[in-house]
Amino acid sequence: MGEMLEPGLDRHEWESEWASLQEELEDSPADVLPELDRLVERMLEARGYDVSDPVALEGEERDIVADFLAAREITRLRTDDPDAVSPGDVAAAVNGYRSVYEAVMEERRAP
Numbered sequence: 001m002g003e004m005l006e007p008g009l010d011r012h013e014w015e016s017e018w019a020s021l022q023e024e025l026e027d028s029p030a031d032v033l034p035e036l037d038r039l040v041e042r043m044l045e046a047r048g049y050d051v052s053d054p055v056a057l058e059g060e061e062r063d064i065v066a067d068f069l070a071a072r073e074i075t076r077l078r079t080d081d082p083d084a085v086s087p088g089d090v091a092a093a094v095n096g097y098r099s100v101y102e103a104v105m106e107e108r109r110a111p
């Protein structure tokens with residue numbers, strides 16, 4: 001029970017979670033990447049995106065998932081080998097998650 005949330009309810013949760021992550025980003029952006037990844041993945045899944053199969057998606061949806069997967073690549077690389085990832089990479093990942101977050105928030109459609 002309680003699984004079907006009002007679309008507005010999860011939006012509100014996402015917004016507050018995103019806001020608290022933004023504060024942490026200022027201190028140590030690289031450390032926040034895994035949390036951003038989890039938040040954005042939950043958002044995409046709630047909206048019915050299939051992040052495991054971007055090829056099945058078309059147009060804008062494909063772009064959104066591609067941005068997510070590119071950011072995730074950097075996040076995973078940093079987890080495996082922190083030295084392999086530059087501050088520029090971290091910034092690119094943060095920007096990728098941000099663009100996906102904004103795209104999902106703008107969508108305003110229930111799953």
